[in-house]
Amino acid sequence: MKRLRLAALTLSIALVAACKPVVLAPAGDVAARQRDVLVHSTYLMLLIIVPVLLLIAFFAFRYRASNTDATYEPEWSHSTRLELVIWAAPLLIVICLGGLTWVGTHLLDPYRPLDRISAGNAIGADTTPLEVEVVALDWKWMFIYPQYGIATVNELAMPVDRPVAFKLTSDSVMNAFYIPTMAGMIYAMPGMQTALHGVINAEGVYDGFSSNYSGAGFSGMRFKVHATDEATFDDWIAKVQAAPEPLDAATYLTLTEPTENVPPAYFGSVSDELYHDIVNMCVTPGTACMDEIMMQDARTAAAAPTDHGAGHDMGGMTMEGQTKPAADTSDTPTTASEDTATTPIDPDTAPPASDRLRGHGLSRDLTPFFGDTPATQDNL
Numbered sequence: 001m002k003r004l005r006l007a008a009l010t011l012s013i014a015l016v017a018a019c020k021p022v023v024l025a026p027a028g029d030v031a032a033r034q035r036d037v038l039v040h041s042t043y044l045m046l047l048i049i050v051p052v053l054l055l056i057a058f059f060a061f062r063y064r065a066s067n068t069d070a071t072y073e074p075e076w077s078h079s080t081r082l083e084l085v086i087w088a089a090p091l092l093i094v095i096c097l098g099g100l101t102w103v104g105t106h107l108l109d110p111y112r113p114l115d116r117i118s119a120g121n122a123i124g125a126d127t128t129p130l131e132v133e134v135v136a137l138d139w140k141w142m143f144i145y146p147q148y149g150i151a152t153v154n155e156l157a158m159p160v161d162r163p164v165a166f167k168l169t170s171d172s173v174m175n176a177f178y179i180p181t182m183a184g185m186i187y188a189m190p191g192m193q194t195a196l197h198g199v200i201n202a203e204g205v206y207d208g209f210s211s212n213y214s215g216a217g218f219s220g221m222r223f224k225v226h227a228t229d230e231a232t233f234d235d236w237i238a239k240v241q242a243a244p245e246p247l248d249a250a251t252y253l254t255l256t257e258p259t260e261n262v263p264p265a266y267f268g269s270v271s272d273e274l275y276h277d278i279v280n281m282c283v284t285p286g287t288a289c290m291d292e293i294m295m296q297d298a299r300t301a302a303a304a305p306t307d308h309g310a311g312h313d314m315g316g317m318t319m320e321g322q323t324k325p326a327a328d329t330s331d332t333p334t335t336a337s338e339d340t341a342t343t344p345i346d347p348d349t350a351p352p353a354s355d356r357l358r359g360h361g362l363s364r365d366l367t368p369f370f371g372d373t374p375a376t377q378d379n380l
Contacts, residue, residue, distance in 0.1 A: 165195070
């Protein structure tokens with residue numbers, strides 16, 4: 001049994017030693033700063049944990065039954081100095097942890113564009129982030145490069161020291177996009193859009209995967225991230241652009257079929273409206289887009305008269321769904337839809353155009369890549 005235990009211990013140590021601590025040795029600036037928050041928080045907590053563990057051993061030894069020299073005070077009940085130490089030290093640690101966490105989480109907000117490429121290397125005014133639209137499928141990842149008009153499945157490439165701005169959504173179920181060496185995890189959800197900003201500072205091939213269980217093929221939902229120099233990245237773009245198959249609505253609907261352990265695939269062109277339709281859940285022909293429905297609902301709400309004394313009857317419809325007479329001398333009942341169709345819309349209160357609405361319902365300040373003109377931004 002002793003030999004078996006020794007062998008098991010040796011094997012465990014060998015397995016742990018073979019692991020690569022990606023989170024503690026990242027290749028990207030955002031992930032490196034997240035690591036620093038984690039390490040500093042651990043050090044702060046150890047300031048309490050280590051002394052407590054040492055004191056446990058000290059008191060157990062000092063006041064053991066066989067030690068007759070130890071002070072024995074059975075009536076002791078209070079010590080002001082001890083109370084100050086017990087309460088003040090943890091309070092200071094909690095304050096420091098709170099400050100560190102608050103600053104770190106706001107500075108490393110995934111929606112916040114990067115202000116630097118690495119320590120001491122700020123982003124230049126002429127630097128254009130690489131935009132990547134990410135779609136979680138069953139069970140694979142699709143990446144659209146709108147600046148280059150291409151798309152890939154289960155393969156991602158980017159130049160080193162160039163900021164990357166991700167937009168993320170999902171086709172069916174919630175998933176989690178995670179490149180440990182680049183940035184933190186961010187969720188991708190159907191009918192919604194999230195964002196993530198990151199950068200990789202060292203060339204190499206890194207792992208990306210889903211960190212949220214999403215079904216039978218979850219374990220194979222992995223992809224490679226190729227961080228290269230600009231010339232190699234341009235060659236990779238040219239290779240993908242040479243792929244004969246386009247990514248249109250029909251091809252996308254084929255990709256949505258559940259498949260496992262999917263090899264990388266390339267699409268030399270992609271429909272300009274595809275990502276918009278995915279977010280708004282209207283890729284299937286004949287399906288109304290969520291932003292169009294929201295725009296129609298907003299216009300209806302803006303045009304409908306407000307009658308606070310009428311109760312919750314939806315402006316013309318009773319709770320039983322029957323029509324009710326309008327508040328005039330006419331004997332003809334009107335419905336809410338008829339009232340909306342005949343009521344002029346005040347341009348000052350009209351909702352924004354449909355091209356600025358998104359299924360996730362976030363304001364423009366929280367939603368990147370809207371591309372609105374200054375005139376339309378004022379309406380948001």
